[in-house]
Amino acid sequence: PSVLKDGSKLNPDYIPERLPHREDKLKELTIAFRDIVNDPGKSSVRVVITGRTGTGKTVTARIFGKAFAEQVKNRGIKVEYAHVNCHRERTLYLITLKIAEQLKLSIPPRGLSSQEVFKIIHEYLERRNMYVIITLDEFDYFLNSSPPEDIYFIVRLYDELAVNVKRVSYIFIIRDLTTLSSLDKTVRDHIARDIIEFPPYKSNELYDILQDRVKIAFYDGTVSDDAVRFISDINGFDKGGSGNARLSIETLELAGRIADAEGSPIVTVEHAKKANSRLNEEASIILDELNYLELHPMLLVKALINLSKREKKESFPIGEVEDEYSRLCELLGVEPRRHTQVFEYMRRLKLMGIINTQQSGKGMRGRTTLLSLTFPASQELDDYVTKLIGALKN
Ligand code: ADP
Numbered sequence: 001p002s003v004l005k006d007g008s009k010l011n012p013d014y015i016p017e018r019l020p021h022r023e024d025k026l027k028e029l030t031i032a033f034r035d036i037v038n039d040p041g042k043s044s045v046r047v048v049i050t051g052r053t054g055t056g057k058t059v060t061a062r063i064f065g066k067a068f069a070e071q072v073k074n075r076g077i078k079v080e081y082a083h084v085n086c087h088r089e090r091t092l093y094l095i096t097l098k099i100a101e102q103l104k105l106s107i108p109p110r111g112l113s114s115q116e117v118f119k120i121i122h123e124y125l126e127r128r129n130m131y132v133i134i135t136l137d138e139f140d141y142f143l144n145s146s147p148p149e150d151i152y153f154i155v156r157l158y159d160e161l162a163v164n165v166k167r168v169s170y171i172f173i174i175r176d177l178t179t180l181s182s183l184d185k186t187v188r189d190h191i192a193r194d195i196i197e198f199p200p201y202k203s204n205e206l207y208d209i210l211q212d213r214v215k216i217a218f219y220d221g222t223v224s225d226d227a228v229r230f231i232s233d234i235n236g237f238d239k240g241g242s243g244n245a246r247l248s249i250e251t252l253e254l255a256g257r258i259a260d261a262e263g264s265p266i267v268t269v270e271h272a273k274k275a276n277s278r279l280n281e282e283a284s285i286i287l288d289e290l291n292y293l294e295l296h297p298m299l300l301v302k303a304l305i306n307l308s309k310r311e312k313k314e315s316f317p318i319g320e321v322e323d324e325y326s327r328l329c330e331l332l333g334v335e336p337r338r339h340t341q342v343f344e345y346m347r348r349l350k351l352m353g354i355i356n357t358q359q360s361g362k363g364m365r366g367r368t369t370l371l372s373l374t375f376p377a378s379q380e381l382d383d384y385v386t387k388l389i390g391a392l393k394n
Helices: 023-032 034-038 057-073 092-102 114-128 139-145 148-155 157-161 177-182 185-191 203-217 225-235 245-261 269-290 295-311 318-332 339-351 379-393
Strands: 046-051 078-085 130-137 168-174 195-198 315-317 355-359 369-373
Touching: 023 034, 023 046, 023 057, 023 195, 046 057, 046 185, 057 078, 057 130, 057 168, 078 092, 092 114, 092 130, 092 148, 114 130, 114 148, 114 168, 130 139, 139 148, 139 168, 139 177, 148 157, 148 185, 168 177, 177 185, 203 225, 203 245, 225 245, 225 269, 245 269, 269 379, 295 315, 295 318, 295 339, 295 369, 295 379, 315 318, 318 339, 318 369, 339 355
Parallel strands: 046 168, 046 195, 078 130, 130 168
Antiparallel strands: 315 369, 355 369
């Protein structure tokens, strides 16, 4: 028997029905997009949502987009919502394809440039007299890794398309606003018109968010109030925590699994404490190990983090990891190490307990070594590794 009634409700991709403590942000978004209602086609709205990891940026944008489309439908205005993660779709071309896919538009598989795809999208909207709100999530990645002309194209769309009715509006989700300071002023002005900040959650706010999840994910009365209080307090920004709702929900889930493993019919504060220290301990051991790495092994770790986040898989053929590693080297302007040296780094990373290796099964053609991280590729970890790489490069 399990305390969990429906674990999928604790999944990071699950979209809850309510968003406690983000109602005001939903309102701010509605106000920012009022031009689409009042004078459709007159302007291309741009809003930046910024805030730390786990402050509800993604989920709020998604819920807003759906609700807004629904709301304007009653007034006879057709709005579609598209949400693209720029870390997963890492080029302008992949981003435009993803937008087309979400509009259920089929694009010929080869031969078109991103600009041409965008033109097809625009003509499609024109034909149906439709508008689209595009959220570019983790836009920091796009800004940091794209050629200036691609950034220019996407944000100055209407200088390029030369059309009168503006049908495309954007929500840019940017974790770190300082990314914007490296941009050209004209480009920056096209992005940062309206900035909505998502503060880290306070303890009481996390408590409400967690209680909502307890109700839908656990059986009645199986989670003690103390357990929820403990998780909220330890993560609450006003109590010295990170204010991260994702981490709080993850802790709640692990507490549930620990209660199950111990055969307890109820999740107690002790289970919550164990879950919390387990998550912290894992994180701190890994962070500690990473501090000792040199630049190139660190880049290999970063390559694995990128692949795990992008493809939502656990393990990757060594060749794929090397390709991603070479790409990172190119971005940083450093010479990639040769294969034999890379192999030696992998061996050391394995000895340090940072990566696992295994041989691919018989099903795959040829035998290859598969690599995986021994820890989840969390946003915090990604940030930490990125920071270490920055420091090592100089
Ligand atoms: P961010 O994009 O800022 O990193 P997310 O939107 O991915 O954060 O939120 C992280 C997790 O926390 C998701 O599972 C999300 O559903 C949940 N969450 C965040 N804010 C709220 C809220 N106000 N109410 C309910 N769930 C929330």
